[in-house]
Amino acid sequence: MICDICKVNPASVHFTSFHGGAVTKMHICHSCAVNMGVFDVNMQEKPFDILGKFLSALALPGTVSDRECRACGKTLSEFREDGKLGCPECWETFRENLAPLLKKIHGHALHKRSAEKTKDTRASALQKKLQEAIGREDYEEAAKIRDRIKALRCKK
Amino acid sequence: MIFSDLASKSIRWQSSEPGSHFVSTRVRFARNLKDHYFPNRAGASEQLKVRKEVFEGVSGIPGWKDAARLELEELDIVDRKFLIERHLASYDLVFTDRVAGLVMGDDAAIMVNEEDHLRIQVLSPGLSLEKTFEEASAIEKKIRAAFGFARNDDFGFLTACPTNAGTGLRISFLAHLPALVLSGYIGEVIDSLARVGVASRGVYGEATKPLGGFFQISNQVTLGVSEKDIIEKLTAISKQIEGASDKAMDELVSKRKTELEDRIYRSYGIIQYARRISYEELISRISDIRLGLSMGLALPLGGDRLNDMLFLSQPAHIEERNGAPISADERDEKRAGFLREIMG
Numbered sequence: 001m002i003c004d005i006c007k008v009n010p011a012s013v014h015f016t017s018f019h020g021g022a023v024t025k026m027h028i029c030h031s032c033a034v035n036m037g038v039f040d041v042n043m044q045e046k047p048f049d050i051l052g053k054f055l056s057a058l059a060l061p062g063t064v065s066d067r068e069c070r071a072c073g074k075t076l077s078e079f080r081e082d083g084k085l086g087c088p089e090c091w092e093t094f095r096e097n098l099a100p101l102l103k104k105i106h107g108h109a110l111h112k113r114s115a116e117k118t119k120d121t122r123a124s125a126l127q128k129k130l131q132e133a134i135g136r137e138d139y140e141e142a143a144k145i146r147d148r149i150k151a152l153r154c155k156k
Numbered sequence: 157m158i159f160s161d162l163a164s165k166s167i168r169w170q171s172s173e174p175g176s177h178f179v180s181t182r183v184r185f186a187r188n189l190k191d192h193y194f195p196n197r198a199g200a201s202e203q204l205k206v207r208k209e210v211f212e213g214v215s216g217i218p219g220w221k222d223a224a225r226l227e228l229e230e231l232d233i234v235d236r237k238f239l240i241e242r243h244l245a246s247y248d249l250v251f252t253d254r255v256a257g258l259v260m261g262d263d264a265a266i267m268v269n270e271e272d273h274l275r276i277q278v279l280s281p282g283l284s285l286e287k288t289f290e291e292a293s294a295i296e297k298k299i300r301a302a303f304g305f306a307r308n309d310d311f312g313f314l315t316a317c318p319t320n321a322g323t324g325l326r327i328s329f330l331a332h333l334p335a336l337v338l339s340g341y342i343g344e345v346i347d348s349l350a351r352v353g354v355a356s357r358g359v360y361g362e363a364t365k366p367l368g369g370f371f372q373i374s375n376q377v378t379l380g381v382s383e384k385d386i387i388e389k390l391t392a393i394s395k396q397i398e399g400a401s402d403k404a405m406d407e408l409v410s411k412r413k414t415e416l417e418d419r420i421y422r423s424y425g426i427i428q429y430a431r432r433i434s435y436e437e438l439i440s441r442i443s444d445i446r447l448g449l450s451m452g453l454a455l456p457l458g459g460d461r462l463n464d465m466l467f468l469s470q471p472a473h474i475e476e477r478n479g480a481p482i483s484a485d486e487r488d489e490k491r492a493g494f495l496r497e498i499m500g
Contacts, residue, residue: 013251016254016255017229018229038233071193083316084196084316085316086316087197092308102321103177105323106377106378106380107353109437110380111310111322112323112381112382113309114426132239
């Protein structure tokens, strides 16, 4: 996108303004923005969008087949490009690509409440197995299961 | 320029304790409405619809009925810069080609169509992580009841950028750490913060450089941790920072007392007598004076006046009060005049 003012440099500052009853979009380059007084000591643009690039570098390599969100049409390769999801549904569509990325960013792939819930579900499944083992008098197996439940509880 | 009145109004979310390490606390929630594309994907008409929905919905929420609702395209460049200086809006909100809006309370604001549909933020003086969180959380709950947000069990609140998912919660505090800067220990502090997943940035947040020993410190991780975890982590970190800063200060005072006092009194003189001063210089002079007050030097300047000097003399604040465009030199002259006015 070329600067609306000098028509030479690529635009890096974007804003909407209201002129003569219509909303117009302005796209201007860094040096025209400086002339307009946009930047002071306390204001800095982000010319590289480097966060988006970091995120795409962290996301899965480009060999995976592309996919498209059926709600908003965002594709996986677009997400790789800008690091932004397009709508709530994208979180479902790209679920398996997001999990490893979230792990790299946050150290966790799941929301905390959900992580706890998963543990609870696992614990109750083990409880059921424990009862079954006791029922068939397989005490060796029961002891193993009990240890696994204990370990799971300790992790909390 | 529509903020000339607000531009002379003191900021309430500043600690008036002049020597304190912690100036202010900010809590921010990233939230999205259920049935709309995120702002980066939505077309102009959908962005407009979201803004309208939020503006109308917010007016029904107790305490927010009379909050100013701003349509960003109506504002000129000085107004936009002013909102950033006031910490009510981000650079990404005011300089965007999206249809953006701002609901503006005194110490709270809701940004509409920033990276997410809603960015709800609350500011308060000093270090008050838990209290500010509770205040922000109460506002978030009311808004949530009115709109319903996009979320699911696995990823929590669904945000446009994966870096904000889960809680969508970013808590930050503005710290003033001149002793760590002067002693050169700040590098170790910043590196160590990064290692434990805590970010340190300039005063105005993302992509801004630290000035005058002021740092904005915030949690990086928002997913896989609870709100309480985030508060506890930052509380622990703030205590350590305070300890490190006190230690650096003791060392400075014992080894370089005269040098420090000379620096502080010179800065005081400049604030009092300068006829032209840039904002960048002002921040570093105010930083020196704050340092002097924390050392117990007898400088006849209270915290409230220092805060006014620091915040009401920002570039767009001066331009708003002036009411007409002004050159950088004229602005620096007006700033010096404003300082003398405050000094009385």
